[in-house]
Structure formats: structure tokens, C-alpha cells
Amino acid sequence: MTSSSSLFSSGGGAGSSSGANERARKSAISLAFSNGSATGPNAPLRDRLAARSRVTNLGIVLLLSATALSMLLNLRYLALGGASRPPRGFASWSSFHGTTPDELKANLPAPPPGSNRLDHLVIVTGHAIWAGCDFEGRSKDENWILEPYQVGGSIETYWKHIEKGLEIADADPKALLVFSGGQTRTVSLQTEAESYFSLAIASGMNIPTLQGFDFSFNSTSSHSHKSNSKAISASSDDVLGKGAHANAGVPTAKGLAGVRMTTENFALDSYQNFLFSIARFREYTGVYPERITVVGYGMKKSRFEELHAKAVRWPIKNFVRGQKRFHYVGIDDQGDTKPEYEGEKIKGFALFERDMYGCHGRLLSKRRDRNPTRRFHPYYTSAPEIADLLNWCPGDNLGLQGVYRDSLPWDLRVAGELSGWGRATTKFREEHQGKSGWSGVGDSRWLDVGRERQ
Incomplete structure (x- = not known):
């Protein structure tokens, strides 16, 4: 009995000890949930570390707020920031832009003497390609490569644009005249800009030249201008070619290095006319312009002032040395232009108002249609400071909310x-x-x- 009782008592003691430990453990857990003394400042460190934390309402609110903020930032990045990622192979934009590659710079001569003093960009926007044999035939549709809607009067306006650009640039010795327009037609190897340049030379009007240079030629044309300067000259045969189309002979004319005119050969719409001409100014002179004058259709004035200039953040209301930093000269077709202005609101302004960089939908489709020979512009390397602007494409329909927001040279x-x-x-x-x-x-x-x- 004794032995048996002792054995029972011993077993009972062990069970009591085990039960006590279990009760103590449960008590600690219970106290942890009830913020009891097991987690108080006087509780053992082991118990405080083992205790479960309480999830308060404030904690839940903070977690939900952080989640919501993260989602908003991700959505903003997808809408606005996708285009800011550098090209594959570059860790950051700073490693992509900022300098022109040495291999390309090695092939470039110095800018034309005096070009670094130019500060006024005059842009004449291209609309078609002149393919005539002489200046007198400029007003005949058959001497132009036109779209059907351009037939019957538009070409006279194109010449007026060229003429006005020549007058503005010739009157300002610090102006560089840039004809802008790409190779938009499958039936011509020339760009719009090159044909405008050719027509300007063939006109015989005063050609703007760099200081210390002159461009003149002896021509029987009633529009010819004879200069007394002998620094640079070219005969009419040199300018127009012998038996060749005028616009085919012009690129080989003597003295072209001294003129204050050049071409921008890659723009496919009005936004690119504006931005690419700025890039071409940088490419040609080595600096960015201080003033910009655009010559084009009057119906597109609002498009340039309210959309294109804002898209590149050009300061249109500021002045430099008493001159406005942006000026638009509008010249329209003769006759009733009301239908053209109404069409511009729907097919031009309204589209760019929603898609200011022209990189979505109908505007992107138009660019593709106007680039049949798959041309690539060079301005990522020749105007590297604006490489990220050239690559900027915010989400569709963002309008002004998607305007490029990083630093620009101007x-x-x-x-x-x-x-x-x-x-x-x-x-x-x-x-x-x-x-x-x-x-x-x-x-x-x-x-x-x-x-x-x-």
C-alpha cells in the first residue's frame, strides 16, 4: 500500500507540476492579449518578446494609408513616368544624354564661322515638296508633289511662307532660317525642307548670310539680287544646274556654307517642326536659340502658342533685349478660310490638346503614314541635352497634366x-x-x- 501509494503520490506530484507550468504559460498568453502585467515594463524580457502584439485601429489606418499611397504612386508612374526610363543598356538618363558621342564629334567640322553668334531661330514649316524646274513655275500644281486636298491654290501660300521666312531672316543678322519637313512622299527622294530650301535659292531673293560672307548669283530672273560683295558667289548655272531640275542642283551650289539657312529633314508634324527645329539649331550652331519665330498657317497659331510651346515649355511671354522670345507669323490661303479654321479645331488642335506630344492614336498613325522610308532623326546625339524630352510620351488623354517636367536648357x-x-x-x-x-x-x-x- 505504502509503495503503491507512494508511486501514486509521486505521479500526482509530477502531473501537478506540469499542470502548473501549463497554466502559467496560458496565463502569460492571456495577459499578453489583455495587456496584462506579462507585457508590462516589469515583465521578464522573454515574456515580453514572446507576447503577441495588439493590432490597433490606428495601425490598420496607417497600413491602409501606406497601401493607398503606394498604389497612387504606381498609377502615376505608369501614366507619366514610363517614358522617363532610360533606353536599354543605360543605367540612368544621365548616362545616356549630356554629351555627343566622341566618335560622332570626330567627324564634325567646327560650326560655320559666326554661327555661334546666332540666337534667333526662324522656322518655316513644310507642307509639300516642290519638284519644279524653275522658279517661274512655282505656282503650277504639276511642279509640286501634293496631297489631293492641297490641289488648287495651296502652293501659292507655301511660297508666301518661304518668302516671309527669307525676309525675316535677312533683316536679322542673328537669325538662322530653318526649313522643316521630312521625306513624307513615296515618290520623292527629297524632303519637304530640302525642296523649300531649293525654291528659296532659285527665287533670286536676298539670301540671309553669315557676317563676312555673301551669297549672290548672276541671273536674268526678275527676282534676282546682285551683290557687290565678292566673298562668296555662285553663278546661275551653279545654283540651278545645267539641264537638271533646279531643286536637284541647288545642294551643290557654291557658297552654301555662308548662308544663314539650313534644313531640318525629319519632322512629320507641327510639334516635330517646332521641337526638331530647336534641335537642329543646336546641331548647326552648337547653342540653343533665345528667340523663335514660326512662319506657317494662321489657323495653326493657337496650336503652336497654346500647345506646342507649352509642351516643350518654351517661354512665349518673355522678352529678351526688347524682343519677344516667341512670335508666330500666320499666312493663310486666299479666299474663305472658315472651313479650314473649323477643321483645325477638330482635326488638329483638339487632337494635340489631348495628346500634346503626338505619340498616341491618330497623331502617331499620321506620323507613321508620313514616314514611308523609315527615317530616324539624329537629335538624341546631336542635341543630347534634350534626349529625354525627345523621348517623352506621357499617357494618352493627359493633356497639360502630362507636360514634361524635368530640367531643360532654355x-x-x-x-x-x-x-x-x-x-x-x-x-x-x-x-x-x-x-x-x-x-x-x-x-x-x-x-x-x-x-x-x-
Whole structure:
């Protein structure tokens, strides 16, 4: 009995000890859930670490807020930021743009003498291709490569655009005239810009030239201009060619290196006319322009001022040396233009208003249709400071909300008396003006670009 009782008692003692431990463990867990003393400041560290944390309402709100913010940022990135990713093989945009590759620079001569003093970009936008044999035939449709809707009067307007561009550039010795328009027709090897350039030369009008140069030729044309300068000259045969189409002979004319005219051969619509001509100015002169004048249809003035200029953030309301930084010269077809203005609102302005960079839907389709020979522009390398703007394509239908938002060479920066002031830089100047240690230096990425480099 004793033995048996002892054995039973011993077993009971062990069970009691085990049960006590279990009860203690459960008590600790219970206290943890009820914020009891097991998790208080005096509780053992092991118990506090083992205790479960309470999930409060505040914690839930914070987690949901963080999740919502993350989703909004992701949506914003997908809508706006997709185009900001650098091309494959480049870790960042800074490793992609900022300089022209050495291999390309090695093949370039220095800019034409005096071209670094040019600061006024005059753009004549192309609409068709002149393929005539002489200037006198410029008003005949058969001497142009036209779309059906351009037949019957438009070509006279095209010449007026060229004529006005010549007059503006000739009157301003700091202006570079850029004819802009790509190889848009399958039946011509020439670009719109090249044909406009050729027609300008064939006209015999005053040709804008760089300081110290002259371009003149002896021609029997009633439009000819004879210059007394002998620095550079070309005979009419040199200009027009012998038995060749005028616009085929012009590119080999003598003295073209001295003219203040050039071509931009890749634009496929009005937005590209604007941006690519800026890039071509940089490519030709080594600097960016301070002023821009556009010559085109009057019905497209709103498109350029309210959409294209805003898309590239060109300061259209600012002045430099008393001259507006942006000016538009509109010349329309003769006669009733009301249908054209109404059509522009629907087929032009409205499309670019929703898709300011022309990289979606109907505008993108138009570019593809106008690029039958699969041309690629060179401006990623020749105007590398704006490579990311050239590649910018925000989400469709964003309009002004998708405007390119990073730094540009013509920004209204803190440095430079010619720059003017934007809201951000105005605030910065007001906060730092007169403070010691501030030198007024702006965005250092552009200190070696454009006017500040001179």
C-alpha cells in the first residue's frame, strides 16, 4: 500500500507540476492579449518578446494609408513616368544624354564661322515638296508633289511662307532660317525642307548670310539680287544646274556654307517642326536659340502658342533685349478660310490638346503614314541635352497634366540675365538674394550648354 501509494503520490506530484507550468504559460498568453502585467515594463524580457502584439485601429489606418499611397504612386508612374526610363543598356538618363558621342564629334567640322553668334531661330514649316524646274513655275500644281486636298491654290501660300521666312531672316543678322519637313512622299527622294530650301535659292531673293560672307548669283530672273560683295558667289548655272531640275542642283551650289539657312529633314508634324527645329539649331550652331519665330498657317497659331510651346515649355511671354522670345507669323490661303479654321479645331488642335506630344492614336498613325522610308532623326546625339524630352510620351488623354517636367536648357533658370524668371526660380531668388555664399549659379547641368558656354 505504502509503495503503491507512494508511486501514486509521486505521479500526482509530477502531473501537478506540469499542470502548473501549463497554466502559467496560458496565463502569460492571456495577459499578453489583455495587456496584462506579462507585457508590462516589469515583465521578464522573454515574456515580453514572446507576447503577441495588439493590432490597433490606428495601425490598420496607417497600413491602409501606406497601401493607398503606394498604389497612387504606381498609377502615376505608369501614366507619366514610363517614358522617363532610360533606353536599354543605360543605367540612368544621365548616362545616356549630356554629351555627343566622341566618335560622332570626330567627324564634325567646327560650326560655320559666326554661327555661334546666332540666337534667333526662324522656322518655316513644310507642307509639300516642290519638284519644279524653275522658279517661274512655282505656282503650277504639276511642279509640286501634293496631297489631293492641297490641289488648287495651296502652293501659292507655301511660297508666301518661304518668302516671309527669307525676309525675316535677312533683316536679322542673328537669325538662322530653318526649313522643316521630312521625306513624307513615296515618290520623292527629297524632303519637304530640302525642296523649300531649293525654291528659296532659285527665287533670286536676298539670301540671309553669315557676317563676312555673301551669297549672290548672276541671273536674268526678275527676282534676282546682285551683290557687290565678292566673298562668296555662285553663278546661275551653279545654283540651278545645267539641264537638271533646279531643286536637284541647288545642294551643290557654291557658297552654301555662308548662308544663314539650313534644313531640318525629319519632322512629320507641327510639334516635330517646332521641337526638331530647336534641335537642329543646336546641331548647326552648337547653342540653343533665345528667340523663335514660326512662319506657317494662321489657323495653326493657337496650336503652336497654346500647345506646342507649352509642351516643350518654351517661354512665349518673355522678352529678351526688347524682343519677344516667341512670335508666330500666320499666312493663310486666299479666299474663305472658315472651313479650314473649323477643321483645325477638330482635326488638329483638339487632337494635340489631348495628346500634346503626338505619340498616341491618330497623331502617331499620321506620323507613321508620313514616314514611308523609315527615317530616324539624329537629335538624341546631336542635341543630347534634350534626349529625354525627345523621348517623352506621357499617357494618352493627359493633356497639360502630362507636360514634361524635368530640367531643360532654355528653362528660366536662376543664372543668366537673359533667362527671365519662372515661379520656382523667382521664389529661390527672393529667398537667397543678398545672402552670403550665394553666387546666383543655376542648374549646373547646363553651364556648358548654350549661351552660358560662350
